[in-house]
Amino acid sequence: MEAETDAGARSRLVVLAAMRGISLASLSAMIGRNQTYLQQFVRKGSPRKLEENDRRTLAHFFGVNEAELGAPVAAKIIGGGREAAARSPAAYRASLAEWADVPRLPLGASAGPGAHAAEEIPSGRLRFSNRWLKAQGLEPVMLSVIEVEGDSMEPTLRDGDEILVDRTPRPLRSGIHVIRLDDVLLVKRLETGPGGTLRVISDNAAYPRMERSALDVEIVGRVVWKGGRL
Template identity: 55%
Template sequence: MVNADPRARLLELARESRASLSELSRLLGKNPAYLQQFVRKGSPRKLGEDERRALARFFGVDEGELGAPEDISSPGKSRRGEFLPVPRLALGASAGPGTLASEEAPVGAFQFSTRWLRGHGLDPAQLSAIRVEGDSMEATLRDGDEILVDRTPRAWRDGIHVVRTGDALLVKRLDLARPGTITLVSDNPAYRPIELPAEEVEVIGRVVWKSGRL
C-alpha cells in the first residue's frame, strides 16, 4: 500500500503507538526535532531508505505507507507484527557508586518479538535498553549486562528499578516500607542500603528483562 501523504501517516502511526516524534527521531539516531521538521516543514523532502525501513519495522507496517516507491520490497511488510526494535541508550545504570546520566541518544536497538512484548503487557513505546555498570547488584545483575527498562507511569512498588538521584543513574531494588523514604537496596551484601527522602529519588522505570554474557 502506498500512501499519498507519508507525513500524515507518520503522525497517525505515532499517535496509535503513543510514541512522540522526538522519541522516534532519537530511535533513528537523529536530533529530537528531525521528524517534527519533516512533518511540519517538509525538511527533509522525504525519508531516507534506512530511516523509512526502521520506522516501518517499529510500527509493523509496509514501507509504502511511509513513502517508499511501489517497486521496493518492504521488510516492514514481510516482518509485520513479528519484531519491534527497542532503542539501546548510550548510558549506563550504575550498580556501583553511580554514573552521570548526561547522554541519552540511542546507539542501536534490540529486536523483541511483538508477541513476547504483548504477552508480558509491555508497550514498546515505553521501553529502552541500557547497560549495567558495577557489581552492587551481583549476582542478579552483573557488570556489562543489558537491561530492559519499562518507563510506563505507575504506582511505585518493590522490585528492581532504574532511578535517578541528582545526576547519578542507579539500578537498585526499592524498599518502600517507610513512608516518605525510599531505601535503595543492593543484592551484593558488600553494599549497604541507601536511605533517601522520596522527593530526592526519580524512578525512571522498572527492570523487566536482562541479557548478559555467560
C-alpha cells in the first residue's frame, strides 16, 4: 500500500506539472533543489518520498491537498486507541497558504567589484509569510534570496546582507535592482537617464556612478526586502 502511495504521488506530480505547463527542473529550483531532483524522484523513485517542506511548497503552488503528493494520513489518539484522521483539503490549503519558502541562490550579488555569472543552483530556502508577500504584490515563484557581497551599497546594504529579489517583469522604476552588466552580477540603484541610458548608482559615495545604454544592462530583478546581522 505504501509503495502504491509513493507511485501515486509521482504520477500526480507529473500531471500537475503538465497542467501548469511548468518543467520538473523549474519546480526543483522553486523548492531550493538542484534541477534534476524531481526528475530523479519521478523516474527513479529517489528520494522515495518528498521531504515535508518540499511537499508542502509544491502542494501550495498547485493548490492541492498535500496528501496528493504523498503526505501520510494524520493520526490522533482517542480513548487509548489510534484513529486515522485525514485533514480536509480546505484545512490543508489553509495551512499551506500561511508560508512560502523562497530559494536562496549561492551566487552573491556584488555591491563591490562584481561577481561573475555562474549556474544559479539554490542552496537553501528562506521562509516568508504569504500574507505579507501578497500585501506587497509579490508572487512566491518569482522570488529568490541572494547574499550581498562588498560595500558599494553601504549604508543601505552591507556585506553579508540577504536581499529578496522580485524577478517579475515590470516597467522599470527607480530603485535598487540586481543586474548583469558585462557578464558581472551587481546590486545597484538604477535611474533612467537621457537617450535610452540608465544611471547605475552605488549608494557609497566612494564609488563612481556609471551611465550605460539600457541595452547593456540586464535587469535580473528588483530588490524588495533586505535582512542582515546587527
